[in-house]
Amino acid sequence: MSENNTHFIKHIVTKDMEEKKYEEVVTRFPPEPNGYLHIGHAKSIVLNFELADEFHGRTNLRFDDTNPLKEDKEYVDAIKTDIEWLGYEPEELRFASNYFEDMYKQAVSLIERGLAYVEDLSQEEIRELRGTLTEAGKESPSRTRSIEENLELFEQMRQGKFADGEKVLRAKIDMSSPNINLRDPILYRISHTEHHNTGDTWCIYPMYSFAHPLEDAIEGVTHSLCTLEFEDQRPLYDWVIAHANLESTPKQIEFARLNLTNTVMSKRKLKQLVDENYVDGWDDPRMPTISGLRRRGFTPESIKQFCREIGVSKADNLVDFRMLEHFLREDLKLKAPRTMAVLDPIKVIITNYPEGHVEWLPADINPENDEMGMREIPFSKEIYIEREDFMEDPPKKYFRLFPGNEVRIKHAYFIKCHDFVKDENGKITELHCTYDPETKSGSGFNARKVKGTLHYVEASQAVPAEFRLYDSLIDDEAEGNNFLDHVNEASLTVQHGFVEPNMKEAAPNDKFQFFRHGYFNVDPQDSTEEKLIFNRIVGLKSSFKL
RNA sequence: AGGGCUAUAGCCAAGCGGUAAGGCAUCGGAUUUUGAUUCCGUGACUCGCAGGUUCGAAUCCUGCUAGCCCUGCCA
Numbered sequence A: 001m002s003e004n005n006t007h008f009i010k011h012i013v014t015k016d017m018e019e020k021k022y023e024e025v026v027t028r029f030p031p032e033p034n035g036y037l038h039i040g041h042a043k044s045i046v047l048n049f050e051l052a053d054e055f056h057g058r059t060n061l062r063f064d065d066t067n068p069l070k071e072d073k074e075y076v077d078a079i080k081t082d083i084e085w086l087g088y089e090p091e092e093l094r095f096a097s098n099y100f101e102d103m104y105k106q107a108v109s110l111i112e113r114g115l116a117y118v119e120d121l122s123q124e125e126i127r128e129l130r131g132t133l134t135e136a137g138k139e140s141p142s143r144t145r146s147i148e149e150n151l152e153l154f155e156q157m158r159q160g161k162f163a164d165g166e167k168v169l170r171a172k173i174d175m176s177s178p179n180i181n182l183r184d185p186i187l188y189r190i191s192h193t194e195h196h197n198t199g200d201t202w203c204i205y206p207m208y209s210f211a212h213p214l215e216d217a218i219e220g221v222t223h224s225l226c227t228l229e230f231e232d233q234r235p236l237y238d239w240v241i242a243h244a245n246l247e248s249t250p251k252q253i254e255f256a257r258l259n260l261t262n263t264v265m266s267k268r269k270l271k272q273l274v275d276e277n278y279v280d281g282w283d284d285p286r287m288p289t290i291s292g293l294r295r296r297g298f299t300p301e302s303i304k305q306f307c308r309e310i311g312v313s314k315a316d317n318l319v320d321f322r323m324l325e326h327f328l329r330e331d332l333k334l335k336a337p338r339t340m341a342v343l344d345p346i347k348v349i350i351t352n353y354p355e356g357h358v359e360w361l362p363a364d365i366n367p368e369n370d371e372m373g374m375r376e377i378p379f380s381k382e383i384y385i386e387r388e389d390f391m392e393d394p395p396k397k398y399f400r401l402f403p404g405n406e407v408r409i410k411h412a413y414f415i416k417c418h419d420f421v422k423d424e425n426g427k428i429t430e431l432h433c434t435y436d437p438e439t440k441s442g443s444g445f446n447a448r449k450v451k452g453t454l455h456y457v458e459a460s461q462a463v464p465a466e467f468r469l470y471d472s473l474i475d476d477e478a479e480g481n482n483f484l485d486h487v488n489e490a491s492l493t494v495q496h497g498f499v500e501p502n503m504k505e506a507a508p509n510d511k512f513q514f515f516r517h518g519y520f521n522v523d524p525q526d527s528t529e530e531k532l533i534f535n536r537i538v539g540l541k542s543s544f545k546l
Numbered sequence B: 001a002g003g004g005c006u007a008u009a010g011c012c013a014a015g016c017g018g019u020a021a022g023g024c025a026u027c028g029g030a031u032u033u034u035g036a037u038u039c040c041g042u043g044a045c046u047c048g049c050a051g052g053u054u055c056g057a058a059u060c061c062u063g064c065u066a067g068c069c070c071u072g073c074c075a
Helices: A008-018 A039-054 A073-086 A096-112 A123-129 A147-159 A208-219 A228-243 A267-275 A290-296 A300-310 A321-332 A501-505
Strands: A026-029 A058-063 A093-095 A116-119 A168-171 A186-190 A204-206 A223-227 A251-255 A345-350 A358-364 A374-380 A382-386 A406-409 A414-422 A428-436 A463-470 A492-499 A511-514 A518-522 A532-539
Touching: A008 A039, A008 A223, A008 A251, A026 A039, A026 A208, A026 A223, A039 A058, A039 A073, A039 A223, A039 A290, A039 A300, A058 A073, A058 A096, A058 A208, A073 A290, A073 A300, A093 A096, A096 A116, A096 A147, A096 A168, A096 A186, A096 A204, A096 A208, A116 A147, A147 A186, A168 A228, A186 A208, A204 A208, A208 A223, A208 A228, A223 A228, A228 A251, A290 A532, A300 A321, A321 A518, A321 A532, A374 A382, A374 A501, A463 A501, A511 A532
Parallel strands: A026 A058, A058 A093, A223 A251, A345 A428, A463 A532
Antiparallel strands: A116 A168, A168 A186, A186 A204, A345 A382, A358 A374, A406 A414, A414 A428, A463 A492, A511 A518, A518 A532
16 A cells, blocks of 8 residues: 555655654645546545545645636535545645635735735736846836835725736745746736635635645645646745744645646646537546546546555656556456456357257356355357457467357357358358357366357347447547647447346446456446446456457 | 756656665466466666766766746636
């Protein structure tokens, strides 16, 4: 588990605690409610919750809702659902917006100490004076305004005396700093916008760089973990903490965000895929969102174990999607019932089997987990097997069914192919085989060996089902600069076939291993008792090469 | 180019001056009523490059190279 995995943040926390810098470890997961969580967020969630837990500390869920233009309650609810589904229980649920009054007071205090001023300049003018990466900025005329006037103006900003963009509150730091974040950064902006939580109480809203350190300090957060792009903001974070009238002195630590092969991870790109109908929504099973992965069939444990095993570092990374798949297989190996489904059926007539007779055969539900017990499955004169399990003219080393070859039908008998029927288009419609009663499964028959074992579904009892097979959303190898050029057109394939009769009882989100196919999830949106729909989560590994 | 950061196998990633963990992937082999699982085996004469310090360097120092991030009243 995570205890075995060490990383630089854990070293820092361990050292801090050994030096008794803090009484307890407090972390937070601070999403902005402006979109859905994805697996990159899961990395942060696992890190924050499990790190604190390991040190017997606590973790808050805090919505960083300082920009009402982008945020919505819909996202608050979705995010809560996802975190709960992953299995984490925040110590407390907080909103940055609950601290608006405290933040306002902190801002006033900065003004009183000559550390902040109200800016008259327009957005464009501010930008011009900010300088560039290589040139220092210039000080604004507003910078020398008196404390009294700044106090008065800021109060008026709050009272709504100004229009959006007319004024802004800035920290007085250093316009010539090589770190652009320190060139008198904006602390408050005016936005006459209704907030999902505070309604129209406020028309001024704090900026992230001012609000975040205060939120952390107010909550007593000790280790504020964020991604690499905030590294340049750390001096500002520390500046705010140093000048705030708060006991707590949280420390910001940055780590590299997760990138996965064959997908995209930015909210902007994911939103574009949704808006432009490349997928069916944020919870489309092809999406790397938590809700998408959940609908696809990924388990919380598989996602968490993945997040633990990829590690935490500061190096840019691109993790192989197959690693995620590995942990799903590992999680479901002993948990999922193993059953048979024929995705692309071809009918087999057992010519020497008695007409109209159905026998029920015992079958273990999971041979690697005896506790799951047994089930009974039917067998009769007519069964379905997988179309790709028969070849009229097979290559060498093909040990499935072909004319004259004998194979084992899982849990049933050996069958041998004698003939096949084609339609006018040359498509094979029916196979004629004979079975050998001596070879019944469980009988101990071993006079002959066969190389192949095929799965099947008995025809008269077969339950029709739809199978949705997913492939990479994004083709990393594709040509083109725009990620939309890399969208895999064939990321969804739908097949119609059959499952065993006992599958009629399958409930939404039930997970199964379909023999020789892979792990499947009963689609929670579209599957019904009348029409079962299964999402393929991941296939089984295979060394089969034709 | 000013600042910040990173560089260990195909991909993640440990390592913290004493002679390169682990996982994924790959490829072999054994077992197998899933071409699955399981098991066993498989790769760094070397840690971006070049110098230096040291008995000893992936680890310390210097220089270089490459990549990522920063000029929102986004977070």
